[in-house]
Amino acid sequence: MNVDRTEDVSAMIDDELEQDGQHLVDDLLNTPLLRERWRSYHLIRDSLQHQLPEKLDKTLASSVAAKIDNEPHILAPVKKSQPAYLKPLAGLAIAASVAALAIVVLQPAQEGSSEQGIQVASFTPVGTPVTSQARQDDAQIRQVRAEARARLNSYLVNYNEYQTNSGIQGMLPYARTVTYENNRK
């Protein structure tokens, strides 16, 4: 090992390194001789500054290293600071996203209701009797209701079966199971 590198470690200990320390850290961590000097120089410092404990354990650092080997690696996320002027823009972007989402979600429902209104208006051609249009609307509504009733009945039956099989009592055993007849008049 180059003597200069050992001298660099000495300067590094004093925080007096003139050149970039990254390469020296690489060498320090991977060269046993430099690590040995790192330990020795600090021991000399602690001794001269009366920082030594009464008894020194040679194996302390290796014991800590063994424990840390069982720990997961630290990978701290690198924080990327954004300029202050971007913060209001970020808030604006979030607000715009929420607004866009609201438009996408709510518009079909509104369109659906407005279409019905438009259909009612447009399905009334000039000269067509009002009663004929009313019959068409009635038929549509009856069909939608029938589908909903079928789904509801199916749900109630399934729920009732599940409740019986799982031994759950609840209120339904004491109440009539409600079904809805499709062909009710």
Place this chain on the structure above:
Amino acid sequence: MGSNDADKLLIERVKQGDKKAFDALVVKYQQRVINLVSRFVRSHADALDVTQDAFLKAYRALPNFRGDSAFYTWLYRIAVNTAKNYLAMQSRRSGELDQDIAEIEQIEANDALRDKATPERLLLRDEIQATVIAAIEALPEDLRTAIMLREVDGMSYEDIAGVMECPIGTVRSRIFRAREAVDKQLKPLLDE
């Protein structure tokens, strides 16, 4: 902290997942931390356990270390808290153990055993200090002055250069040579 601050460089490496960098920090601060913990915890074996625990906690908490204070200031607080927690736990435990004297005696016997069991692991402070002081006294005056101004008075290379009326590079070289001379005398003790 400067960009070439040793602690800062090592902490950056630890945060990138390099465990050896943390080992270098442990080597650097271990004696100071044991010394600190020993003020709270009398048993040497227990002080070692608390010190190890403090370093482990520091490792786990390192991602939260922002560098607002010096690393040792931060580590100092962790070590003191760990020692205090240990004492609180011990006092609770000893309250429970009062009911069982035999168990206490067994624990003390084990502690004593731990302290005596591995003398080859232990170095005595007095022996190291005597060796270091003898090595310093044997140095040429320029080397001795340089290292004492640095280590005892905590002066920067620039200030030492002013006092010794020599270039900073010379100060750097003198301090290095002084350390090498002392290391040569310490080596037999450390390698035993």
